[in-house]
Amino acid sequence: MVAFSATPVVAQEVKLLQKFNDWAAYVSQGSPKVCFAVSQPRKSLPRNVRRGPIYFYTSDYPSDKIAGEISVKMGYPFPPGGKVTVTIGSDSFELFTKDEGAFVEKPEDEAKLVEALKAGSAMTIKGRSARGTNTTDEYSLSGTSSAIERAAKECTPEAG
Numbered sequence: 001m002v003a004f005s006a007t008p009v010v011a012q013e014v015k016l017l018q019k020f021n022d023w024a025a026y027v028s029q030g031s032p033k034v035c036f037a038v039s040q041p042r043k044s045l046p047r048n049v050r051r052g053p054i055y056f057y058t059s060d061y062p063s064d065k066i067a068g069e070i071s072v073k074m075g076y077p078f079p080p081g082g083k084v085t086v087t088i089g090s091d092s093f094e095l096f097t098k099d100e101g102a103f104v105e106k107p108e109d110e111a112k113l114v115e116a117l118k119a120g121s122a123m124t125i126k127g128r129s130a131r132g133t134n135t136t137d138e139y140s141l142s143g144t145s146s147a148i149e150r151a152a153k154e155c156t157p158e159a160g
Contacts, residue, residue, distance in 0.1 A: 004083075005006075005013075006037065011034060012064055013027075013028070013029040013030065014026040014027065014028050014029060015027065015029055015130075015135070015153055016148050017029055017035075017149075017150055017151065018146075019143075020106065020134035020143030020144075020147045020150070021140070021143030022039050022042070022123035022140040022141070022142045022145035023037055023039045023115075023141075023142070023143040023144050023145055023146070024038055024039070025037050025040065025104075025146075025147045025148075025154065026035070026038060026042070026151070027151070027154045027155070030065075032061065032062075032063040033062055033155060034058065034059060034060070034061055035059070035060045035062075035151040035152065035154040035155035036057050036058060036059040036151050036154040037058045037130040037144065037147035037150070037151045038055050038056065038057050038058070039055070039056050039137055039139055039140070039144070039147075040053075040054055040055055040056075040138035040139075040144075041054055041125070041139050042054075042107050042138055042139060042140050043137070044136070044137045044138075044140040045134065045136045045137075046135070047143065047160075049133055049135065050074065051074070051076050051135070052073075052100065053054065053074030053075055053106070053139055054073060054074060054075040054076035055072070055073045056070075056071075056072050056123070056125070056139060057069075057070070057071045057072070057073075058070055058072060058114060058117070058148050059071065059150070059151075060084070060152055060154075060155040061155075062147050062155045062156070062157070067152060067155075068110055068114045068148070068152075069096040069103075069104075069110065070095070070104045070110050070113055070114070071101055071102070071103055072086075072095065072102040072103075072125060073099060073100055073101055073102070074097075074102060074125075074127050074128040074129075074134075074135070074137075075100065076100060076130070076131075077099060077100055077129065077130045078097035078099070078100070078102075078127065078128070078129065078130055079128070079129075079130045081097075081129075082096075082097040082127070082128060082130075083095065083096065083097065083128075084096075084097060084102035084125060084126065085125070085126045085127075086113065086123060086124075086125050087114045087123065087124045087125075087126075088113075088116040088117060088119075088120040088122070088123045088141070089116065089119075089121075090126075091112070091113075091116045091120075093113050097127070102125075102127065104108060114148065117141060117144045117145075117148070118144055118145040120141045120144075120149065121140075121141050121142070122138065122139065122140060122141060123138070123139040123141055124137070124139075125134060125139070126138045143146050
C-alpha cells in the first residue's frame with residue numbers, strides 16, 4: 001500500500017493495480033473510488049533545488065462521472081496566477097496552478113492532452129515556483145496508454 005496523501009488525486013490509501021514501464025495504475029481503497037495512472041519524472045532540473053514529490057496523473061472519478069482528469073504535483077508552491085507548460089512532441093498545453101498542483105482548464109484540452117500522452121514518447125513540464133525558480137521535468141511516456149487503460153477499466157462499471 002502506498003499513501004499519496006499530499007496529492008490532488010486522493011488523500012487515502014491506494015493499491016497498485018499494475019506497473020507498465022515508467023507508469024503505474026492505482027485504485028483508491030475506500031470511498032469514493034478513484035482510479036489513476038501516475039508517473040514521476042526521469043529527470044528534474046535544476047538538480048540543486050529542494051522539491052517535494054513530483055507526479056503526473058490522469059484520474060478517473062466514477063462517482064462524479066469524470067474520466068481522464070489531468071493533474072501535476074510539482075513539489076513546490078506556485079505564485080498567484082502561475083502557469084505550467086506541458087510539451088509532448090509538437091503539442092503544447094498551458095495549465096493553471098493552485099497550491100503545488102497544475103490542472104487543465106478546459107475539458108476538451110484535457111482529452112487532447114490524454115491523446116498526446118498516448119501517442120508520444122516523452123513529455124516535458126516547465127513551471128516557475130513562488131520563489132522564482134524555473135524548473136523542467138522530463139517524463140518517459142513508455143507505458144502511458146496501458147496504465148491509463150488499466151486505471152479506466154478499474155473504474156468502469158461492468159456492463160449488463
